[in-house]
Amino acid sequence: MKSILITTFLSLLLNQAIFGQTLTPEQLQADFSRFRTALNEVHPEMHRYTPKPVFDSLFTVTAARLNQPMTQHEFYVAMTPLLVALRDGHIKWIVAGRDEHYPFFTDKLFPLKLYFLGEKAWIVGNYGAGTVPNGAEVVAINGKPMKQIIQSLLPNMTFADGNRVGGKLEDLNRYFSGYYATYIEAPNAYEVTYLVGREAKNVTLSPVTEQTIKAYVEAHKAAPQKPFRLTFTEPKTAIMTIERFMGDKKEQDFKQFLHNAFREINDKGVQHLVLDLRDNEGGEESWGVLLYSYLAEKPFRYYDHIRVRQKKKYSFPAWTSKLYRVLKGLAVKKREDAFVFTWHRGLGITKPKPNAYHGKLYLLLNGNSFSVTTEFAARVHTDQRTQPGKVTCIGQESGGGYKVNSSGIFAITQLPNSKIDLGIGMFGFNMANVSANPYSDRGIIPDHLVEPTADDLLNQRDRVMDYALKLIQSHKRSLSKVE
Structure with missing residues (x-):
């Protein structure tokens, strides 16, 4: 949530990375202490997925x-298991001044673009001058089986809430060279x-640079479209396609788009609406609330509560929103044994819009459907769920967690010696009425689990959308027989 803004801020921090410098045990312990203090004082859901005794054991092992x-x-690698244990896809761990996906190597990078599904990978592009055919399955790199490589990388990746794997595989699709x-x-x-x-072949390829990979990605971007489409x-x-839950003043107005779109949907008597939220990594929480008000059958509560770790000032140097620092005195309240943030429209009762849609909804998701998208x-x-058959989810499991999303405003601290930036989402958005899950x-x-293949990508075939439209046709045929 707001990941683009946070990443941009982190890249502008003044301190530069200390490449090649060796850190003393005293310096490492000082950074470790800052790291642990920051998590304990900021993270709102630190022990949701990993119990405190287990986390304490991980801290002890890492300190040793x-x-x-x-x-x-x-040091960056040694601390990674602690970040993974949070099971929080929003956590930020960025070497100051470097791209978060290429923290240490700007050259000597793997030269093929891969597509991952399960424990296999296929070639879907060449960053360098290699002639390896697209569509071929990669079975080993430098003698290491691909299955072993995937199993080595997944435990070091954080882009997923809970025990999700799909978001991590989507991240490998984009940044495998950096992770490797x-x-x-x-x-x-x-x-x-x-x-x-069935024929195995071997080829030796030269590595490429970060700049080469980024130039390839830029050159192969799809033609730009409006982020909100009907x-x-x-x-x-x-x-209806919604690429993200954020925008700027130069783009479409989201509120106006929804108003016009649902008016047209009602005017045309639409009975089957496909809502495509694949690769939508989130954005503004209030946009999710607004969109649902056009789909709800009755007044609803979006969030049950929004948890924060504490109300007092942090004991360590950290950047966070000035507005939050001003408002927390009024907005943060003590509830039983926890602190909660009380100022958000999603906490109240929201009424459906007068032109809300009440037909069948087909929701398209994948591992990059994250944050606000998963909340929605x-x-x-x-x-x-009280109206079986009205909503059908198609595609792959979302990257975000069903019951809670830790994000919102970030607190950011830079470890004093290693110059690594730690960014922690301060709000735990707990969804209302989800206990039945x-x-x-x-x-x-x-x-309906529908997973695109490498062949789909290479041939620009949208397997998930095709499946949804065929499902609609089958529903229409069934209805016509009944009538």
Whole structure:
């Protein structure tokens, strides 16, 4: 949530990374102490997925490892298990002055773009001058089986709430080269074993630079479209796409878009609405509340409560929103054994819009459906369960957690010696009326699991959308038979 703004801020912090410098045990322990203090004083849901005794054991083990000199890179890796234990996809761990996905190596990077599904990977692009065919399955890199590589990387990745894996695989799709260099190796050459049909082949490839990868990504971007779109595929069927829950004054007005879109949906008598939220990583919480007001059957509460860790000033240097510092005296209240933030429209009762949609809804999700998007999907899924068949979720499990989302305003501190920035979301957004969901550590699990293949990507075939539209056709045929 607000990840673009937070990442931009972190990249502008004044201190520069100390590449190549060795940190003494005393310096490491000082940074470790700041790290632990920051988590304890800021994170609103620190022990939701990992119990305190387990977390304390992890702290003890990690502290014991910091008894000898380490490089910045070694310290970064040594602290990663603590970040992963939070099971919080919003946590930020960024080397000052560096891209968060390429923290230590700007060259010697893996030169192929891969697509991951399960414990396999396929080639869907070449960053360098290699001639490895797209669509081939990569079975090993420098002698390491791909399954082993994936199993090595996933435990070091944080982009997922709870015990989700889909968000991590989506992150590998975009930043595998950076993860491989950070957590496995950055060699002078890559020997790749791949399959063409059933035939195994080997090729040695030269590494590429971060700049080369980013230039490739920029060159292969899809043609720009408006972030909020409504199309009609046939009578009574509409597709609404919302790429993100944030924008700026130069783009569409989200509030006006929803007003106009749902008026048109009602005017045309739409009975089947596909809401595409794939790759929507979130944004403004209030936008999720607003969108749901156009789908709700009755007045609703969006959040049960918004938890914060404490009300007093932090004991360590940290940046956070000036507005929050001003308002917390009035907005933060003590409730039983916890502090809560009380000023948010999602905490009250929200009425449905007069032109709210009441037909069948088909919600498209994937591992990048995160943060505000998962909150919204959880609200839809929970509140519509009393009307079986009205809402159908299609695609892949969301990256965010069903019951809680830790994000909102961030507190950011820079560790004094390693110069690594730690950003922690201060708000724990606990969804209302979700106790019936049996999974405490999962996201929204689709009714119809539909996973795109590498061949789909290469041929620009939208398997998930095609499935949704075919499902609508089957529903229409069933209805016509009844009539």
